[in-house]
Amino acid sequence: MMNKVLSMSSLVAVGIGASAVWLSNKPNRIKAESMLRDFKRKVKPNVYAQSEQLPIEKGGNPHPKDFPDNDMVSEGAQYSVQFYNEKIQ
Known part of the structure; x- marks a missing residue:
């Protein structure tokens, strides 16, 4: 080996x-x-x-009744916002 x-x-x-x-x-x-x-x-x-x-079917805004996709979109910016806030402070 x-x-x-x-x-x-x-x-x-x-x-x-x-x-x-x-x-x-x-x-x-x-x-x-x-x-x-x-x-x-x-x-x-x-x-x-x-x-x-x-297969780009959902490019843009998610459907209001697609709950798993909406959860993913709502959680998506948490890390970047937290990082930005720490850099500013």
């Missing part, structure tokens, strides 16, 4: 060192930045498409 942890940590250290050496060269940094930018462009539309499909 200890050998596995030691070998994994040494592999991580070697990976970090190799990436630092590779990124020390300016053309490589430019390549890495463009790869990350392209990756973000490919992933972002998928993230937004999934977020639109979320």
Whole structure:
């Protein structure tokens, strides 16, 4: 077990060192930045498409007869109000 942890940590250290050496060269940094930018462009539309499909049925004010939700909403600001009051005093 200890050998596995030691070998994994040494592999991580070697990976970090190799990436630092590779990124020390300016053309490589430019390549890495463009790869990350392209990756973000490919992933972002998928993230937004999934977020639109979320079941947002109760966004905003809770229904007056939904007692568990009303209790949760009424208790929600207690910690932040208490924290704010302690900071002011």
